[in-house]
Amino acid sequence: xINWVGVEPGDYRAEVQVSDFHGNLxxxxxFDIRVEGDIQGLxxxxxxxxGARVVLSWGMExxxxxxxxxxxxxLGGEWVxxxxxxxxxxxxxxxxxxxxxxxxxxxxxxxx
Numbered sequence: 001x002i003n004w005v006g007v008e009p010g011d012y013r014a015e016v017q018v019s020d021f022h023g024n025l026x027x028x029x030x031f032d033i034r035v036e037g038d039i040q041g042l043x044x045x046x047x048x049x050x051g052a053r054v055v056l057s058w059g060m061e062x063x064x065x066x067x068x069x070x071x072x073x074x075l076g077g078e079w080v081x082x083x084x085x086x087x088x089x090x091x092x093x094x095x096x097x098x099x100x101x102x103x104x105x106x107x108x109x110x111x112x
Contacts, residue, residue, distance in 0.1 A: 007035055008035070009035050009036055009037035010034075010035055011032065011033070011034050011035075012032075012033045012034075012035065013030055013031065013032055013033065014030070014031045014033055015028050015029070015030050015031075016028065016029045016030075016031070017029070029075075041062050041063065042058075042062060042063050042064065042067050042109045042110075042111065043058045043059040043060075043061060043062045043063070043064040043067070043093070043109070044058065044059075045057075045058050045069075045107060045108070045109050046058065047107070049100065050097065052099060052100050053097045053098065053099055053100060054097070054098050054099075054100050055095060055096070055097050056069065056095070056096045056097075056098075056107055057090065057091070057093055057094065057095045057096075058093050058094055058109060059092055059093040060092060060093050060094070061092075063111060064093060064094065064109075066111055067094075067109040067110065067111060068081055068082075068109070068110050068111070068112055069081070069082040069087065069094075069096055069107065069108075069109055070082065070107065070108050070109075070110060071105050071106065071107050072105070072106045073103065073104070073105055073106075074104060074106070075106075077106070079108070079110075082096055
């Protein structure tokens with residue numbers, strides 16, 4: 001989805017630039033994006049806090065039973081698969097719990 005409007009499969013580039021109240025512009029951040037066709041969706045990845053732990057969860061529907069959870073430690077960082085042995089079951093889906101710390105992490109669900 002680009003601006004909440006569906007796009008045709010293909011390769012795209014998104015450019016992000018921010019400005020302050022004085023009109024000073026940041027450097028542009030450029031992201032290459034590949035939109036592939038005929039891919040089933042994935043369930044939403046929910047993030048909650050449980051005391052000092054970060055809890056990620058997703059449902060088994062919409063391909064969630066085949067989803068792979070990945071994390072990266074920063075923008076442009078390498079995506080790393082979370083081992084399936086670190087995942088649990090809860091409610092109607094899967095769970096991943098990790099101790100919260102000052103480190104920034106990004107998470108995503110993918111299909112391989």
